[in-house]
Structure formats: C-alpha cells, structure tokens
Amino acid sequence: MIEGSVLPYILVSACICFLVRLTPFVIWKDEGSVPGVVRYVGKYLPPAIITGIVVYCLKGINFAVFPYGAKELSAVALVVILHLWKSNTLLSVFAGTAFYMVLVQGF
Amino acid sequence: MAEKNITAYTFAKALKTMLPIVPGAFPTAVAYALVARNAGMLPQEVVLSSLFVFAGSVQFISIELMRQGIGYVSFALTVFLLHARHMFFGVSVFDKFNKAPKAKPFLIFSLTDESYAIMTSGETPDNVNEGLYYIFIPVIMYVTWNTGTLLGVLASEFITFNTAGMDFALTAMFIVIVVEQLKSYRSKLPFIIGGLSAAAALVVLGPQSMLLGCCAMSVVLIVALRKHIDTDMETEGAA
Numbered sequence: 001m002i003e004g005s006v007l008p009y010i011l012v013s014a015c016i017c018f019l020v021r022l023t024p025f026v027i028w029k030d031e032g033s034v035p036g037v038v039r040y041v042g043k044y045l046p047p048a049i050i051t052g053i054v055v056y057c058l059k060g061i062n063f064a065v066f067p068y069g070a071k072e073l074s075a076v077a078l079v080v081i082l083h084l085w086k087s088n089t090l091l092s093v094f095a096g097t098a099f100y101m102v103l104v105q106g107f
Numbered sequence: 108m109a110e111k112n113i114t115a116y117t118f119a120k121a122l123k124t125m126l127p128i129v130p131g132a133f134p135t136a137v138a139y140a141l142v143a144r145n146a147g148m149l150p151q152e153v154v155l156s157s158l159f160v161f162a163g164s165v166q167f168i169s170i171e172l173m174r175q176g177i178g179y180v181s182f183a184l185t186v187f188l189l190h191a192r193h194m195f196f197g198v199s200v201f202d203k204f205n206k207a208p209k210a211k212p213f214l215i216f217s218l219t220d221e222s223y224a225i226m227t228s229g230e231t232p233d234n235v236n237e238g239l240y241y242i243f244i245p246v247i248m249y250v251t252w253n254t255g256t257l258l259g260v261l262a263s264e265f266i267t268f269n270t271a272g273m274d275f276a277l278t279a280m281f282i283v284i285v286v287e288q289l290k291s292y293r294s295k296l297p298f299i300i301g302g303l304s305a306a307a308a309l310v311v312l313g314p315q316s317m318l319l320g321c322c323a324m325s326v327v328l329i330v331a332l333r334k335h336i337d338t339d340m341e342t343e344g345a346a
Contacts, residue, residue, distance in 0.1 A: 001174070002148055005149075009169060016190065017161070021194075021215050024194055038198075040333065041195075041326060042192070044336055044337075047288045047289075047292055049191070049321070049325065051305070052308075052325065054285055056168075056309075056321075059317070089280075090131060092279065101275070103272070105269055105272060
C-alpha cells in the first residue's frame with residue numbers, strides 16, 4: 001500500500017512529461033532539421049520500450065515456486081489470444097484482468 | 108453565422124475522428140483511478156495526476172513505483188524513459204501545431220500516443236478550420252481522460268469486492284499495445300530487442316534500473332541492426 005502523500009511524485013512526473021513533450025520544439029525549429037538517425041530511432045524505439053515494459057510488469061513472477069508463474073502466463077496468453085481474435089481493447093483488458101483476479105483470489 | 112457553422116462543423120468532425128479512441132481511453136482512465144485508489148492514493152492525488160501528468164502509461168507505472176517506495180531520482184529517470192517516445196512525436200507534428208500557434212503550449216502539453224497517431228495518420232477533413240481541428244482533438248482526449256478518472260474515483264468509494272490482482276490491468280493494457288504494434292510493424296526485431304534487453308537488464312541491473320538499461324541497450328541494438336530493421340516499408344504504426 002502507498003503510505004503518505006505522493007504529491008512530490010506527481011509534481012516530478014508532470015514536469016518531466018511536459019519537458020519531454022516540449023523538447024523537439026525547443027531543439028529543432030522544424031521537421032526538416034531533425035537528423036535521420038533520430039527519426040529512425042524515434043520510429044522503432046517505441047515498440048522496443050513497450051515490450052520492455054511488459055517484461056517489467058511481469059518481473060515479479062516466481063518460476064521456482066508452484067504454480068511456477070502459470071497464473072500470470074495464462075492471463076497473458078488470454079489477453080493476447082483475445083486481442084488477436086476480437087481486437088477489442090476493452091474486452092482484452094477487462095477479461096484478462098478478471099481472469100487473473102479469479103486465479104489470484106480463488107487458489 | 109458562417110463562423111459559428113464552421114466551428115461547429117469542425118468540432119463534429121473532430122469528434123468523429125476521435126470516436127474510435129474514446130471507448131478505449133475512457134475505461135482506461137476509470138481503470139487507472141480504480142487501481143490508483145486501490146493502491147492507497149488519495150482521491151485528490153488521482154485527479155491531480157490525470158489533470159497535470161495526462162499520460163496513461165506513466166500514471167499507471169507510477170502507482171507501482173510509488174508502492175515500492177522508489178527514490179525520486181530513479182522515479183524521474185524511469186518516467187523520462189517511459190515517456191521518451193513523446194520526444195519524437197513533436198517531430199512529426201510541427202506543421203500541424205503551427206496552424207494553431209496560440210494554443211501551442213496546450214497542444215504540446217497534451218501530446219499522447221493516441222492524438223499523435225490521429226494527427227499523423229489521417230488526412231484533415233475538408234472544409235474544417237484546421238487550427239481549431241487540431242485543438243479539438245486533444246481537448247476531446249483530455250476531457251475523456253479526466254472524466255473517466257473522476258468517474259473511477261467516485262466508483263472507488265462504492266467498490267466493496269476484493270480487488271486483489273486488479274493491477275494486472277496495467278500489464279494487460281501494455282500487452283494490448285504490443286499486439287497492436289506487432290500488426291503494424293513489419294519488422295519484429297524491435298520487439299525482440301526490447302524484450303531481451305529488458306530481461307537482460309533485469310538480471311544485470313535489478314528491477315529498479317531495468318527500464319533504463321533496456322532503453323540504452325535497445326537504442327544501441329536498433330541503430331546497430333538498422334539494415335535489418337529499416338529495409339522495407341511497413342504500415343505506419345502508432346508510436
């Protein structure tokens with residue numbers, strides 16, 4: 001559980017997010033002056049980072065103890081299959097989360 | 108009269124453009140508020156977060172980081188990393204933002220994956236006030252996100268069921284984004300690079316610094332493997 005005020009965290013993240021969004025407008029005056037390699041990285045870094053974030057979210061899985069991560073992995077599989085099938089964000093997130101909650105609370 | 112009609116028409120067109128986004132963004136905001144409250148954040152903190160951070164992935168991850176009591180420096184670095192892709196968004200929307208120079212601070216503040224994707228993928232509808240159009244889009248997003256947050260905060264007062272495991276919603280959301288991006292990027296190498304870098308960083312650097320390590324390794328590998336990644340055209344994916 002979170003203890004105490006988290007206002008400093010909110011302030012920090014608000015400032016950083018705004019500065020990050022602002023950066024290209026300050027550094028480069030227009031689209032033409034952005035170096036090619038920056039543009040290239042900007043195009044392909046997001047999928048890498050977001051995949052990394054999924055790994056980050058799952059970092060707590062304990063493969064050494066029963067049920068060896070089966071709860072998390074099956075919930076992940078459900079989300080993937082559901083989304084490939086129906087392409088409905090709401091359904092995929094809701095069903096996957098509900099499924100995981102049942103697993104965590106029921107067993 | 109003509110002025111009012113164009114404005115109304117422009118707003119209607121913006122609304123129509125955002126229609127596919129709202130049903131996803133609104134529940135995500137509700138989910139954020141529920142998860143945040145469940146973790147112990149105060150209602151006003153949740154609301155302030157959506158008002159001033161206005162970044163779904165950062166807001167979600169922050170809950171987890173705050174719960175772990177992360178230090179401010181590590182927190183700042185992780186937020187920066189997670190949000191870094193927005194640094195490249197501006198590059199593609201220079202022209203569009205210049206159509207509404209007075210609103211530029213708000214346009215810059217409110218850049219998100221969704222509005223970036225919307226603004227860079229479709230064509231601007233005919234007969235709209237372009238400047239207003241590019242203002243209405245993020246306004247609609249901002250209102251949606253904050254209304255959802257508010258609703259979630261209110262709903263959290265009445266939730267009585269056991270919410271254990273509910274923060275899996277965050278993982279599920281990112282998985283969905285990955286699946287969506289897998290469809291629109293022809294080269295799957297960036298995904299592999301990201302996943303493996305993150306796993307390696309977790310082992311080598313530990314959970315606190317793993318995102319930093321993942322990003323550094325990913326940039327290096329993406330640049331190094333340019334010939335294999337950048338070869339053919341893919342459909343433009345939402346970054």
